[in-house]
Amino acid sequence: MSVGALVTGIGSILVSGAVWCFGLAGASQDWGPLVSGAFFVLAALLGLAGVGLGIVGLRGIRRDLTRATTGKGYAISGLSCGGFGVASAVLGLATAILLTRGA
Secondary structure, three states, X not given: OHHHHHHHHHHHHHHHHHHXXXXXXXXXXXXXXXXXXXXXXXXXXXXXXXXXXXXXXXHHHHHOOOOOOOOHHHHHHHHHHHHHHHHHHHHHHHHHHHHHHHO
């Protein structure tokens, strides 16, 4: 769970970069919000998966008191990367929409 949270969180950050790139590149030609919106959906799903898996991973680590369970750092990193990916994607889409309306 913890490694899955980290992988999906990092994936969310990478896809939110695509949201920014397509949103800024296509803002002057009015296709930016449409394309970045499609990538926004993927970034949001990956980010929410990272946050969810991070929470589940942390709960599992907290409940397993008998064995030396590792992965707490991965779970926290996945949780924070997923949250950052979603926030970055939201800002990228909002920027693309505002630039298109201002152009």
